[in-house]
Amino acid sequence: MGSTDKLPTSKPLEGIRVLDSTYVFALPYAGGLLADLGADVIKVEGPGRPDVSRTGGFAGCFPDGEVGADWWNRASTYNLLHRGKRSLTLDLTKPEARQIFQELVAISDVVMENYTPRVMKNWGLDYASLRDIKPDLIMVSNTGYGHGDGPYSEYPAQATTQEGTHGHCWVSGYVGGPPSKVGASYVDFLSTWSAIFAISAALRYRNRTGKGQWVDLAMYQSGAMFISEYIMDYMVNGRLGERIGNRHPQRAPQGCYPAKGQDQWVVLSVGSDQQWEALAKLMGRPDLLADGRFATLSGRQEHHDELDTAIAQWTVGHDRYALMEKLQGVGIAASPVFLNRDTHLDPHFKARGFLETATFPEERDIGTRPFVGRPYRFSRSDVSIQGPAPAFGQDNQDIITQLLGAPSGEYETLVEEGTVASAPTRGEPNVPGTFEEQIAMGRLAGRDEDYKAKLGIP
Amino acid sequence: MDGGILEGVKVLDISQDIAGSFCARLLGDYGADVVKVEPSSGADLRRMGPFFKDDPHPEKSLFFLIANLNKRGITLNLEALEGPALFKKLAEGADVVVESYKPSYLSTLGLGYDDLESINPGLVMTSVTHFGQNGPYSQYEGEEIVDYAMGAIMSISGTADREPLKHGGFQAQYEAGLNAAGATAVALLVQTNLGVGQHVDVSTVECVSSTMIGNQSMYSFTGAIQPRRKPLGTQFGQPMPCADGWVLNQAGGGATWDDIADFYEQPILKEHRFSNQTLRNENGEELDALLVDAIKDKGKWDLFAKASKMRMLFGLVQTPEELARCPQLESRDFYRDIEHPVMGPLKVPAVLFNLSLTPYSLRHCAPTLGQHNTDVYCNEMGTSEDELARWRETGTI
Numbered sequence: 001m002g003s004t005d006k007l008p009t010s011k012p013l014e015g016i017r018v019l020d021s022t023y024v025f026a027l028p029y030a031g032g033l034l035a036d037l038g039a040d041v042i043k044v045e046g047p048g049r050p051d052v053s054r055t056g057g058f059a060g061c062f063p064d065g066e067v068g069a070d071w072w073n074r075a076s077t078y079n080l081l082h083r084g085k086r087s088l089t090l091d092l093t094k095p096e097a098r099q100i101f102q103e104l105v106a107i108s109d110v111v112m113e114n115y116t117p118r119v120m121k122n123w124g125l126d127y128a129s130l131r132d133i134k135p136d137l138i139m140v141s142n143t144g145y146g147h148g149d150g151p152y153s154e155y156p157a158q159a160t161t162q163e164g165t166h167g168h169c170w171v172s173g174y175v176g177g178p179p180s181k182v183g184a185s186y187v188d189f190l191s192t193w194s195a196i197f198a199i200s201a202a203l204r205y206r207n208r209t210g211k212g213q214w215v216d217l218a219m220y221q222s223g224a225m226f227i228s229e230y231i232m233d234y235m236v237n238g239r240l241g242e243r244i245g246n247r248h249p250q251r252a253p254q255g256c257y258p259a260k261g262q263d264q265w266v267v268l269s270v271g272s273d274q275q276w277e278a279l280a281k282l283m284g285r286p287d288l289l290a291d292g293r294f295a296t297l298s299g300r301q302e303h304h305d306e307l308d309t310a311i312a313q314w315t316v317g318h319d320r321y322a323l324m325e326k327l328q329g330v331g332i333a334a335s336p337v338f339l340n341r342d343t344h345l346d347p348h349f350k351a352r353g354f355l356e357t358a359t360f361p362e363e364r365d366i367g368t369r370p371f372v373g374r375p376y377r378f379s380r381s382d383v384s385i386q387g388p389a390p391a392f393g394q395d396n397q398d399i400i401t402q403l404l405g406a407p408s409g410e411y412e413t414l415v416e417e418g419t420v421a422s423a424p425t426r427g428e429p430n431v432p433g434t435f436e437e438q439i440a441m442g443r444l445a446g447r448d449e450d451y452k453a454k455l456g457i458p
Numbered sequence: 459m460d461g462g463i464l465e466g467v468k469v470l471d472i473s474q475d476i477a478g479s480f481c482a483r484l485l486g487d488y489g490a491d492v493v494k495v496e497p498s499s500g501a502d503l504r505r506m507g508p509f510f511k512d513d514p515h516p517e518k519s520l521f522f523l524i525a526n527l528n529k530r531g532i533t534l535n536l537e538a539l540e541g542p543a544l545f546k547k548l549a550e551g552a553d554v555v556v557e558s559y560k561p562s563y564l565s566t567l568g569l570g571y572d573d574l575e576s577i578n579p580g581l582v583m584t585s586v587t588h589f590g591q592n593g594p595y596s597q598y599e600g601e602e603i604v605d606y607a608m609g610a611i612m613s614i615s616g617t618a619d620r621e622p623l624k625h626g627g628f629q630a631q632y633e634a635g636l637n638a639a640g641a642t643a644v645a646l647l648v649q650t651n652l653g654v655g656q657h658v659d660v661s662t663v664e665c666v667s668s669t670m671i672g673n674q675s676m677y678s679f680t681g682a683i684q685p686r687r688k689p690l691g692t693q694f695g696q697p698m699p700c701a702d703g704w705v706l707n708q709a710g711g712g713a714t715w716d717d718i719a720d721f722y723e724q725p726i727l728k729e730h731r732f733s734n735q736t737l738r739n740e741n742g743e744e745l746d747a748l749l750v751d752a753i754k755d756k757g758k759w760d761l762f763a764k765a766s767k768m769r770m771l772f773g774l775v776q777t778p779e780e781l782a783r784c785p786q787l788e789s790r791d792f793y794r795d796i797e798h799p800v801m802g803p804l805k806v807p808a809v810l811f812n813l814s815l816t817p818y819s820l821r822h823c824a825p826t827l828g829q830h831n832t833d834v835y836c837n838e839m840g841t842s843e844d845e846l847a848r849w850r851e852t853g854t855i
Contacts, residue, residue, distance in 0.1 A: 205463045
């Protein structure tokens, strides 16, 4: 990066307050990234509606598999998504909670929510209502199919099922096989990133004009946007789109091949005749080079299966990192297939500092953990994970009595009536069984018992 | 009506690929004045399919079209003798430069961030590359499949009995374009607030890696390694075949497990052995058989409508054809009509998200090669027609 110095106070969103009344992955993650950028992000959850990233199958893992007494604060996914925020619990089904929410809106810059369209309206917390309280408010709503009068607008949705509706499954899968879903949530993140784009642009616009606005995100719409070329190919050429597995429409050979060792893989992609020549030489296969069937891109595409067999015979005898180095050394795009361990230990990732650590207060008993940072660096602005995710409702009293200046006694009443809480009244921890059981079931591939030493964390 | 949310922002897009082009397009979609700067041979993306009527003509790449909407276009050969000086002149008046060359290439031409910053301290330069600007792999060759491999998603996509599987299409490039637009907007906010520019370094591999929220934190919380799913007994939550296609269903939403059992008309699903996620995993093969049997004669659209009205999390696998005709996307004004100088009238996927005050607008089709040379060089920069002719002769443009 350039030689420019960091400015003394240069967190891009310093002084910006975000009210984050969102659940699951998409906007909660956006809230975490806004906190990285320096915003004061207040996560608002119902006492009886803890985020699913704390509970159930979406919660990920507990530290060393230990559920713990305050399990709702310990799940890995929750702690990644909500880094650097404050936590307020509010039962928004109650008018006094909605009153507090509105008071917070009046002193916030941004509100984010992801209820189905009718919910915020019924509560009088939709954009039209909140704009009366805070005229230059920026509000972001994220739904599966988008607000408006479309036929699916009220349909419930999450990324897993939307990966089918927005068209990605149709174009994903092994050659000749059925449609496939990727191994994690996908379309959520398109809303996460769209929110960062829209909020930053809207804050700039507000600073210039004094005007706020409403951002209406639909995960379905973003997902469809990302297969635009298939839609165009249908509309113009009548082509229906096909599944080509790990291949490329205009490069060959390209694929994922076994490397030496158990479940070790390498990918490579050949983009020119020169690269093909270099590959055949590396493989020690002058016979392939002499074979006219493979001399052109279209020939290599036509005989791709045969090339795959030959390449796999070569790769399987070599270490995956050594393969990357050899292939890259002759200008061929290649990489090992990273496991989650590699994300932590690979020298390039370490040099880039992509993962950032958060250290939890001692009473949380989570220790210090690395988390995914952000896919961009700024040469001047100071951006990083600001601290661990908060415990459930840990900032209730501060926010209600200090920030909002509620009269004495009010906070205690809210606690008594269950309007705010420091532990969820509903939800169960997701306890998937011991590591040994999960490995036996094929739910885990294995476990590094010495992972903390490998990561250099206590 | 107000202009676009980024109205007044001047962007030079010298990227040749999908990611950088899509970043600049998004800035243009929301109001920025974007000028695509191409070598006289045309950006690489002009040679990428699909093509209009399958004709591989440089003005008929549909991929170039969708990645370059809302831009004007000029030609400029950065490696020509007068190329760098001319580019600097353009960059003096720009707010943003988007580029996707290998790190350090532009510096060798005297057009790196430090060079441009010295003539325009407020400039935001957004570099979109596979591996980022620094680190041991920064000079490596990147490709779409490499992004998924190094981003770790491939290790858990596909099934355990086969090789890891990449996403369909060019998801990683779009992901990088969107993140680059977001990071650029952050830098523009800082530029407006503090009057300073900066270099923004976006890595496509890290965009993919950023989606690994469960996978990454599994290792840092437990040391466990996540595998691909087993081929059998794991179909719930994946595409399941029905009479005329595939559907997907996931537990949760507004439906209880008993509701789901009722939907499939399989009372046996209410038995203890299917009552939670862990048990459903253990009895996955039996679960798959029950579900697939229940829907094998049913149509996907009926299943989708009925399940969604029961508040179930339920999807169907739509084809590009179905998306092209989708009434929901229509209701969102997702598609817009354009008139392309060579391809003629076309409908294009256009709107990423909706804004209440400064809505999306489609102001330009993707430019033909050098379409706005006179517009930009003569009308805006004040270059004479003679000078322009000389630049053409010397191969500068």
